[in-house]
Amino acid sequence: MQIAEDMQNMKSRHQEMVQELEENFQSASRENQERTVQTIRTHYQNKLNALKTILDLYQEKVEKKNSQWEESIKSLGRQKESLEEELRAERRRCSEEALQWQREKNKMLELFSTRLDLLHSHQASTLQELQMARQEVSKVQDMLKTPPHREQELEAFPTEAGDTIDHCNGSGQQTEGCSDRELPLEGAQARLEELKESLYKREREITELLDTEQTAIPPVTLAPPPCVVLLRAVIEKACHMYSEVSEARLLVDHMFKENSAALAHVRQKLDHMTEDDHNRKAEDNPNPECVDPDEYISNVLLLQQTLRDCEITQMALDSIRTGASPSISECDTATEMEISERGEGVKSVCQQLLMLQDQMKQLREENRQVIENYTSERIMRKKYYNMVENMKGKIRVFCRIRPMSWAETTQGGSIVVELLDDYSVSVVTPRGLREFQFDRVFRSDSSQEDVFQDSNRLIQSAIDGYNVCIFAYGQTGSGKTFTMVGDKDQKSPGIMPRSFNAIFDIIQENETKFECKVSAYMLELYNDRLQDLFVSGAEAQSRRVEIKRNRKGLVFPQGAETKEASSAGELFAMFQQACANRHITATKMNVESSRSHLIVGIMLESRNLTNGSVSFGKLSLVDLAGSERAAKTGAKDDQLKEANSINKSLSALGDVISALSLELPHIPYRNSKLTQIMQDSLGGNAKTLMVVNVSPSDCNLDETLTSLIYATRVKAITNNAQRNLESKEIAQLKEVILKLKSGQPVEDVEV
Numbered sequence: 195m196q197i198a199e200d201m202q203n204m205k206s207r208h209q210e211m212v213q214e215l216e217e218n219f220q221s222a223s224r225e226n227q228e229r230t231v232q233t234i235r236t237h238y239q240n241k242l243n244a245l246k247t248i249l250d251l252y253q254e255k256v257e258k259k260n261s262q263w264e265e266s267i268k269s270l271g272r273q274k275e276s277l278e279e280e281l282r283a284e285r286r287r288c289s290e291e292a293l294q295w296q297r298e299k300n301k302m303l304e305l306f307s308t309r310l311d312l313l314h315s316h317q318a319s320t321l322q323e324l325q326m327a328r329q330e331v332s333k334v335q336d337m338l339k340t341p342p343h344r345e346q347e348l349e350a351f352p353t354e355a356g357d358t359i360d361h362c363n364g365s366g367q368q369t370e371g372c373s374d375r376e377l378p379l380e381g382a383q384a385r386l387e388e389l390k391e392s393l394y395k396r397e398r399e400i401t402e403l404l405d406t407e408q409t410a411i412p413p414v415t416l417a418p419p420p421c422v423v424l425l426r427a428v429i430e431k432a433c434h435m436y437s438e439v440s441e442a443r444l445l446v447d448h449m450f451k452e453n454s455a456a457l458a459h460v461r462q463k464l465d466h467m468t469e470d471d472h473n474r475k476a477e478d479n480p481n482p483e484c485v486d487p488d489e490y491i492s493n494v495l496l497l498q499q500t501l502r503d504c505e506i507t508q509m510a511l512d513s514i515r516t517g518a519s520p521s522i523s524e525c526d527t528a529t530e531m532e533i534s535e536r537g538e539g540v541k542s543v544c545q546q547l548l549m550l551q552d553q554m555k556q557l558r559e560e561n562r563q564v565i566e567n568y569t570s571e572r573i574m575r576k577k578y579y580n581m582v583e584n585m586k587g588k589i590r591v592f593c594r595i596r597p598m599s600w601a602e603t604t605q606g607g608s609i610v611v612e613l614l615d616d617y618s619v620s621v622v623t624p625r626g627l628r629e630f631q632f633d634r635v636f637r638s639d640s641s642q643e644d645v646f647q648d649s650n651r652l653i654q655s656a657i658d659g660y661n662v663c664i665f666a667y668g669q670t671g672s673g674k675t676f677t678m679v680g681d682k683d684q685k686s687p688g689i690m691p692r693s694f695n696a697i698f699d700i701i702q703e704n705e706t707k708f709e710c711k712v713s714a715y716m717l718e719l720y721n722d723r724l725q726d727l728f729v730s731g732a733e734a735q736s737r738r739v740e741i742k743r744n745r746k747g748l749v750f751p752q753g754a755e756t757k758e759a760s761s762a763g764e765l766f767a768m769f770q771q772a773c774a775n776r777h778i779t780a781t782k783m784n785v786e787s788s789r790s791h792l793i794v795g796i797m798l799e800s801r802n803l804t805n806g807s808v809s810f811g812k813l814s815l816v817d818l819a820g821s822e823r824a825a826k827t828g829a830k831d832d833q834l835k836e837a838n839s840i841n842k843s844l845s846a847l848g849d850v851i852s853a854l855s856l857e858l859p860h861i862p863y864r865n866s867k868l869t870q871i872m873q874d875s876l877g878g879n880a881k882t883l884m885v886v887n888v889s890p891s892d893c894n895l896d897e898t899l900t901s902l903i904y905a906t907r908v909k910a911i912t913n914n915a916q917r918n919l920e921s922k923e924i925a926q927l928k929e930v931i932l933k934l935k936s937g938q939p940v941e942d943v944e945v
């Protein structure tokens with residue numbers, strides 16, 4: 195009973211306990227639920243707050259970027275406006291300049307036509323004079339009709355119009371020797387002299403008249419034309435823009451690099467975090483003590499945002515660098531969406547940027563065109579200037595730059611002489627860039643044909659009766675012999691052999707109109723001694739050649755052999771024979787260095803078959819020896835003596851050039867045989883062309899500068915080229931005199 199009672203008590207107690215436990219459990223689970231709800235709420239609240247902060251941050255960034263882009267668009271717009279304004283001003287200036295050029299051209303044309311009219315009127319009066327002279331000559335011819343027994347007396351007549359008549363009409367003692375029987379002839383001679391004198395007087399008058407007309411040409415103003423100023427402004431602007439562009443490019447490159455590094459860093463960090471998270475999930479160990487999930491999520495979100503920012507920046511920078519349109523398709527869908535939602539500003543900025551890039555391209559193209567127009571205008575101006583200088587009688591100067599030699603290349607020399615355009619050459623010196631202007635500049639790859647093309651005109655002048663001289667000047671090894679003679683095998687013949695062909699081509703072309711006689715002498719000036727190259731050995735040593743000038747100022751070598759040539763081949767064979775006798779030695783600077791000055795004189799006597807007039811032209815072709823420094827060429831003994839002689843004669847030539855260019859009253863021609871022989875070509879009555887040869891290498895910078903400075907001085911020298919033309923009558927009289935002198939009978943018809 196007791197046990198049953200105890201059992202009942204225990205059961206009821208247990209029931210109470212179970213009830214109590216149930217109650218407890220229910221209240222605990224309610225509390226737990228509330229706590230969990232609270233935790234979740236707080237968690238989401240935190241998340242929301244983090245998102246808000248990110249959004250604010252992003253908003254702030256976008257606003258900042260937008261304002262930056264707006265600023266740069268504004269500045270680019272300003273730049274574009276100022277460039278457009280400059281372009282308009284440049285266009286205005288260009289058209290003004292073109293107008294000015296047109297006006298100048300018209301003025302010059304007017305001037306030339308007036309001058310031509312004047313020349314025509316003078317020509318008419320000269321023809322009248324000649325008519326009168328012809329009448330006088332026929333009178334003299336009547337007087338000269340002497341009986342046959344007097345023919346031997348006429349032998350004493352002079353041979354050339356240029357010689358002084360010194361027989362019966364000459365000195366007092368000789369007059370005493372003349373008998374009364376000679377009086378009619380004496381009268382005729384006197385009349386002839388009178389007539390000649392009047393003809394010379396007339397010739398002088400005409401020459402003076404022509405000179406006055408020449409000097410009457412108003413000097414061409416050399417003030418820089420507006421286009422020079424314009425180009426300077428354009429170049430300055432271009433330099434400025436170029437430096438700005440390169441600075442900006444550097445900056446963008448720098449930003450791009452920094453951004454790439456930041457992008458890589460953020461990516462790495464994000465990958466690292468995702469990896470950790472995966473690992474933890476795989477281990478099923480959330481490890482709540484170590485990582486706060488809220489903090490983790492907010493960090494991941496922040497990193498993702500930074501990553502997107504970096505990606506957008508990278509894309510924009512890449513577009514700026516390459517000039518390509520930003521490819522949105524490359525971004526993942528999420529980025530694209532975000533860009534479309536939040537990056538509309540960035541897109542529009544990119545579009546504007548592209549537009550600006552297009553405008554910049556257009557402006558650049560327009561600028562290039564302006565510069566191109568200016569350059570062609572500048573070249574034309576130089577061409578016209580050279581034409582005017584040539585008409586004034588100025589010596590023409592060509593500059594030829596030879597290619598780098600093997601020695602210069604192996605020495606590691608750099609190119610410092612370069613062609614700017616067909617008329618200018620620039621030299622890089624330690625004191626900056628120097629520019630020289632010539633009538634033509636030939637680059638290192640110009641052919642012999644190119645050089646000769648521009649010299650060809652002068653050959654025609656020589657045939658027309660002008661005294662023409664073409665000479666090469668420059669330091670040793672600069673290419674003078676190559677230019678004048680050509681290479682050894684004559685695969686690239688130079689000016690001399692080409693001139694021989696040109697002479698005979700012109701003669702052949704005009705054989706129905708003219709009859710031409712060609713003869714030549716060839717000399718070298720070696721160690722200040724003139725040597726006839728047509729003779730060799732002992733005879734050459736014993737032969738004495740002297741420089742003389744005739745009454746017209748034309749230089750000729752007395753004592754030198756003159757050979758006639760009937761074809762270009764014959765003339766070339768004579769030339770080869772002469773070259774074989776020339777002094778050539780190997781030096782350190784040139785394996786075939788000319789140790790003498792070579793002078794080739796070609797006389798061209800052409801008779802006009804229509805009116806019988808005779809013209810006498812002389813074509814002098816000179817290959818000068820090059821100036822050299824003994825230290826550079828390694829000259830010793832005989833070579834040193836040769837070098838001294840070459841340098842001495844070239845320095846005398848330099849003195850003559852300086853005196854002529856400064857228009858000094860005294861020109862020191864007599865200081866050297868070289869200057870004496872070139873007297874009629876420099877400051878004389880020749881049409882002269884100088885080819886200055888230069889090396890392109892910095893190893894020869896000093897010599898190149900000296901040569902170019904001398905060549906510039908030569909350009910300032912004015913010659914007074916005159917045609918050596920005689921009328922049919924004077925030519926006939928000269929012939930008669932020659933015949934009489936050589937004892938040949940003279941027929942009445944000839945007289």
Ligand SMILES: Nc1ncnc2c1ncn2[C@@H]1O[C@H](COP(=O)(O)OP(=O)(O)OP(=O)(O)O)[C@@H](O)[C@H]1O
Pocket residue numbers: 595596597599638668669670671672673674675676677681784786787788789818819820821887
């Ligand atoms: N325009 C050129 N093209 C190719 N080779 C050239 C040119 N000019 C010169 N040379 C070469 O350069 C070398 C020296 O030239 P060249 O003998 O004509 O010089 P130089 O001025 O006459 O010298 P020097 O005064 O010592 O006689 C030669 O081998 C020649 O063939």
